[in-house]
Amino acid sequence: MGVLFKQYLSGDKIYTCSQCKTHCTDHGQLISKAFQGRHGRAYLFSDVVNVTLGPREDRMLITGLHTVCDCYCITCNSVLGWKYEVAYEESQKYKEGKYILEKAKVQKEGSW
Numbered sequence: 001m002g003v004l005f006k007q008y009l010s011g012d013k014i015y016t017c018s019q020c021k022t023h024c025t026d027h028g029q030l031i032s033k034a035f036q037g038r039h040g041r042a043y044l045f046s047d048v049v050n051v052t053l054g055p056r057e058d059r060m061l062i063t064g065l066h067t068v069c070d071c072y073c074i075t076c077n078s079v080l081g082w083k084y085e086v087a088y089e090e091s092q093k094y095k096e097g098k099y100i101l102e103k104a105k106v107q108k109e110g111s112w
């Protein structure tokens, strides 16, 4: 693994890793809060920074079969959620390339 550079986001509504406060994404990237993670509620974001991806795996979710990668915080290595690589149902294609962050794994920072 190479050297990982942490990115700092400049928005005033930032989501951070709840363990180490590394910036993950900002409110402008939020697509939906109506998702279910492994630990309860989860949010769908169009882009997330400061994560590394695990191996691709096929997972049967509530909404059908998807190929996903778990995403880990680059600083503390906590699993924050996953990335949708492939969605096989036509109605779920909008999720491809997007990220799920578990509500329990992220915190809000800034002026909400």
Ligand SMILES: [Zn+2]
Binding pocket: 017, 018, 019, 020, 021, 022, 073, 074, 075, 076, 077, 078
């Ligand atoms: Zn972290």
